[in-house]
Amino acid sequence: AIVVQGSATPLVSEYYLAAKTSRPIINLPARANPNIITPSINVVDMTSKNGFLRHRFLSDLLLNTINQNLENNKQTLIYHTRRGTASTTLCQNCGWSALCPRCFIPMTLHADQHALICHICGYRERVPTACPDCGSTDIVHKGIGPKLIESELQKLFPQATIARFDGDITSKNSLNQRYQELYDGHIDIIIGTQVVAKGLDLPRLATVGIIQADAGLALPDFTTRERTFQLLAQVIGRVGRNDQPTSVVVQTYQPQNPTIVQGIRQDYASFYASELAERRRGIFPPFVYLLKLTCIYKTEATAIRNAQKFAAKLRSEYPDTTFFGPAPAFYERVRDTYRWQIVVKSTNRAKLLAIASQLPRTHWQYDIDPANLL
Template sequence: MKFYYEVAPNKTVIKNSHFLTYHSNKKLQSGQIVEIPIGKKNIIGIVWRNVEKPTFDTKEIIRCYPTPLPKHLLEASRWISEYYQTPLGKVISAILPKGIFKNRRNKLVTESYTSKNSRTNFVYTNSQKDAIKKIDAINSGSIILHGITGSGKTEVYINQAKKVVASGKSVIVLTPEIALTSQLLINFKREFNNIKVVHSGLKETERFNIWNNIINDNSSQIIIGARSAIFSPVKELGLIIIDEAHEPSFKQEQTPKYSALRLASFLASKLKFKVILGSATPLVEDYFLAKKSNKNIIELTELANDNATKPILEIIDLSKEKSHPFLSAKLIHNIKDNIKNGQQTLIYHNRRGTAPITLCQNCGWQANCPNCFFPLTLHHDMFTLLCHTCGHKHNVPTSCPDCGKADIIYKGVGTKNIEQELKKLFPEASIIRFDADIDKDKTVDKLYNEIIGGNFDIIIGTQIIAKGLDIPKLKTVGIIQAEAGLSLPDFTSSERTFQLISQVTGRVGRHSSNTNVILQTYQPKNPIILYGLNQDYHNFYNYELNIRQKTFFPPFSFLLKLNCTYKTEKTTIQNARKEANNIKKQFGDKIQILGPTPAFHEKTNAGYRWQIVVRAKKRSILLDIAANYSEKPHWSIDIDPPTLL
């Protein structure tokens, strides 16, 4: 007897068609992973549903993986495809591991841990108790757990996870960086035995073995990992925890371009469980929407350590520093003392802010677009200042329009420069640098125990060291050029700068020892910098929301970013302008178009890249536009982009 099924292949076979019909001599379940013939090739697909015998001939399913995907992953696939205008095949390709039907020995690994430092008598702070009580009273939906750095959000996560595991269900814990997995794992190991870690650093075989273990494990599991861990095929999903939920890495940049936060919220709504979005600096957009719809915002306002001593905060005006190009005398003195006393120094620099900027070294004035209020980017080839969002051009000033001085600078400093200078100044010190260019064997994750153990005198890094880490021997945090991130031409630049300053400031002041933060800047009175240093989220939120409303950026509008890439600059510009005009003609005053302009990273290996940003009050209009470009050659779409860079 033949059974007939609609199968969703893991790539687009027929444009605008998600399913193909096949037959099998075996009865299959919805969600089963199968190998199917397409022309002369065999590809992977998912059985979506059984159907009646069609009027046309069908091919036979070649083979089938025995355990079906849980239904929530089918729901997730369909939702991503519709919500982000992405072909279902590309979503399925992202959800499934590679090599499912490879001829290899499936290694089922049981990961068990012996609980250490049992926390049976663990004492929660009053703030944690209050938060737990409020979360317990909520049946389902998204919860923003807004806790100051060092308030013990992880303890609240563990409390909620224990209750879900006790009910026979599984928990997925997402973290924005592999580097932060180690610390979460150590904390969760104390309470749970069945933990599996999923991240992009795994080899294909390792990734498959863990996936295979998860899908065939009928007991309650804790899954810890980066963004893609949300696709872990657990049988009964009962809770999703997203730590550092403000991080942009929770939005995937490659197709399918989904947000793990939005997907988690959808699943929570569909399956009636809770999602906890933990952050000391929640996204302005999420916080606004939660307040507007009276959704759950729970505050953690106390430090978890009663004996913690607040750090001393100091701002250094770099325009008055003459001893060194980017290291103040105060910071150099502190590093010297820390080395002498066996204490650590963390040097933070926003590497993403080292774009060609135009800044007055004397008073801190910066060249901004009069339309978007974004920083203008210097293009050396034309020696012109350009707005990468709306296309506004401006002549490069020869003197500062505010103070009249000719102290205009056009570039920042990189982490490698900082490392070289510190090695010259402190040849005896043990120095480690963490950024995108470091060796794979020298990541925060690999050297976690050495960092915590105090093996390094000076730790230099970018965003990766700004969040999550608790370093007991850390005495001083030095922020090299605090306004660097503000130079980026993006509507989230102020928010990211605030978040990172606030987060890196939170690396100290967690213990009883005296600590300090030295923030260096050319803009000592900039409100974003002051709010970040003082970890003043609520005043920052009100300030930023006011600017977003004036400039009509999210949460007051929806965005669609269209990128086109061609081999030659001329062809790229012609096509970008042509499509921008087509969109204007078709949608008129329902939308606003910004650009077309060169993308922030204009020259790529594939050619020249330009972008069009479309803005609208209704997201549905942007979906209609995106549908025309989702599979158009040379074009890519990004709905709800977390950044315009």
């Protein structure tokens, strides 16, 4: 059988492997329709408050463009990376913040459900009216999510039909119905996360607005630049698909960041070259193989002790292999368990499999060739 892998934004490791093994790589530099009009790209620097006189996170340019689209019976797609209404709930009097009691990470406000929800384990609780530590009612919700964007746009454009597409739409029927309403032109403003980043082909879509293009770059992982580039290039690709003029409004705190610039230009060749250089410098895939070992226990002390013991054993048996950790996992506590991890690098994948085979039968998990290290 012949396997065809197709993507406008292939993974750097996969493209490198294809090139290295002389697999045929077919580029399609020309568009299928020669009459397609390339969208106009507008970048808004979020560090400059002059561009946000009407709203704190929706730029004047974006709001004016939405208004023009409504007058011309055109659609606008607003893209953001996070779910929920706000990502942090805290007390301005004493500094208390709402953390999941099982995972110790900030809980996300879902105002439409009047609940704080942990996006790791699903734990939920009612939104507090007073601080549980000091009793103050000075509780604030910070951060931007699709639900907050939807609420703000409804205030600004009460006459518009607004719909949200994100991971909180759990019913397949609801999602399919929304897609049909979109295609038929019954929705004026679409707000979405990764659900809408690719695959949509809407004839009336005139503008894509990206709320904070650099949001994903803050994550401590070697794939953050790649993920940011992919999402930017894919969501911008929702416009410029016919012979009608379209536009893109990109809001970012880092307008000069190379990944942001390359993503806006949909310049995969440039991104691939720079990302490959960064991976080579940091010794990450495709130049090595990775193995992630995770130690999971009910108590933190036990997790640390067992992780350190196993790491010492591995370093003794494999002195020519690179080990990192043990260290707390990115999500250190999940569902009342503590997680510590060891990351192993090697140019010999068989050696990593041999290491994985030595894991204790319980309290350990492994991930060979992990998609990320979070």
